Amino acid sequence: MDADALLASLRRRFVLITALNWLPNGIGMAVLIVLMDSRGLPLGVTGLIVALYSLTTVLLELPTGGLADVISRRGVLAVSAGLGSLAFCGLAVAASAWQFGVLYVLLGMARALSSGPAEAWYVDSVKAVRPHADIRKGLAASQTAGAVSLGAGTIGGGALALAPVFPDSGAVTALSAPMLLSALLNVVLLIVVVTGMRETARPSDGGGFGALLAGVPRTIASGAALGVRDRALGRLLTTALPIGIAVSSVELLTPGRLLDVTGDSGASAGAYGVITAIGFAANAVGSAASGLLASLLGGGGARTAVAGTLVSALGLVALFTTGSLEGTAAVAAAAGGYALMFLGLGLRGPVHAELTHHRVDSGRRATVISVQSLLMQGGGSLAALTLPLLAGAWSIPGAWLVAGLILAASAALYLGAGTPPFAGRRAPDRVVEQGTA
Structure with missing residues (x-):
């Protein structure tokens, strides 16, 4: 082949x-x-x-x-x-x-x-x-x-x-x-x-399965340390925190906002189901269009990630503007803001992953992905603890605005993150038929 x-x-x-x-x-x-x-x-x-x-x-x-x-x-x-x-x-x-x-x-x-x-x-x-x-x-x-x-x-x-x-x-x-x-x-x-x-067998220093298991903590520590030593990688990983805040803000607060504007639990639940499906569809469209946007922006992954992040932030700002609306108009506007936020996440996702993988070696790749996932969950937990309080003290749309501003500011983390440290001289193509491990 x-x-x-x-x-x-x-x-x-x-x-x-x-x-x-x-x-x-x-x-x-x-x-x-x-x-x-x-x-x-x-x-x-x-x-x-x-x-x-x-x-x-x-x-x-x-x-x-x-x-x-x-x-x-x-x-x-x-x-x-x-x-x-x-x-x-x-x-x-x-x-x-x-x-x-x-x-x-x-x-x-x-x-x-x-x-x-x-x-x-x-x-x-x-x-x-x-x-x-x-x-x-x-x-x-x-x-x-x-x-x-x-x-x-x-x-x-x-x-x-x-x-x-x-x-x-x-x-x-x-x-x-x-x-x-x-x-x-x-x-x-x-x-x-x-x-x-x-897949090929993972590298081993010998010693059997026990020695392999003993290497897990070292790999975890090494992967986490890489994000500290490589400042560009650290910034890329840090973007997961505001993403977690943004996603958690819409998942936590949208049902309550819909209940406020519809006044009916059944109607709000049905509307949220439709809006959630729209969000998944928008995310899929964004992911599919990510490469095209990168080409339009000159092929730069960092530029595309910045653009996607700002589109997502704009979606949260659009959700903030629904505070002045009621009834069907508020539901439709919420659907638009929700879709815009997830469209931006889709545009950002593939190029963000590409930038991250270019800065990670094979031995720590899955670990670094887990670090990123953990940071995103941390952002979600932070949002779960603080945004409902902010929504109670101000309003649900106000909490969305704060989340949107945090997400927009995080776009700056992509500056200077586009050059892979492992980019060396181009090697010739080689076909490897991988054996089973």
Whole structure:
């Protein structure tokens, strides 16, 4: 197989794996809160269970990234798919708070394990074939596929729960159908990962599996230290904090704002579902158009990331302007601002990933992705603690304005981040048929 054909094959596999990774989550998460309510869990208990999921993900984010770098990206992602399938199977029949708690911990473990391995595998595989190959196209296609899968999964999961698939009797009800489908799709993901993510064995100094595990903490520390030593990389990683604040601001505050302007919980929930789907679609469009924008701006990844960040910030400012509107006009304006924010995130995402990967070596790639994910979750947690208080003291649109200003200011972090430190003399193309690890 020649180099171009192999690169195309790697890109197709990466896109498929990304789509299969996010589709089960979209389908299952669409009805999980409703499922817990139908099983008699109070809202406060549901909140604690969701927080347990988040805490599990945060605690395991860096260790699982280091594990993928040291042992196997394919192995870590396969375990993630297996845990996801087990968790969704359990959720289909869970009935008590402790059962949901345990299963949410499994989901958190699966989420942490899936953060980074596929992307790190793809970039390393491409560079093994052609060191200076364009990775942006594959990253953009992957992010587009992820957004489409989440959007389609959310809509499909909600529709499936309304279909007369199961009679409402016993532990298995109509709300179980999305859970079981998500479990099945995770099995499909597991098969695709095992058969499609061919990789070379990770470097080892000898000593067996115990020595490999001992290398995980060193890899984590090395990846975190790289972000401190390389100031440009540190700035790139820091942008995840304001992104987390921005995303959390719309996810936390949009439902309340819609309830304020509609005055009806059912109408606001329906409107939020539509707006969420619009956001996923806008994100997919932005990811697909990222390369075109980079070409229009002279091919500069940093320029495109700045533009995407400012578009997202403009979306939050547009949400702020909805404060003077009521009724249908406010809902329509909120949908426009929401879409604009996620369009900007899509435009930024692929070029941001490309800039980051150009500054990271293979041995720490998944770890650095996990550091970035952890920072984004940190930004989201900060927003969850502060923005509701700000919204109460001022207004929900006012909180959006503050988040938008923070995001706009973060665009400056991309200045000077466009030159990769590993850019050396161009090497000749070489075709590498990777063996299994």
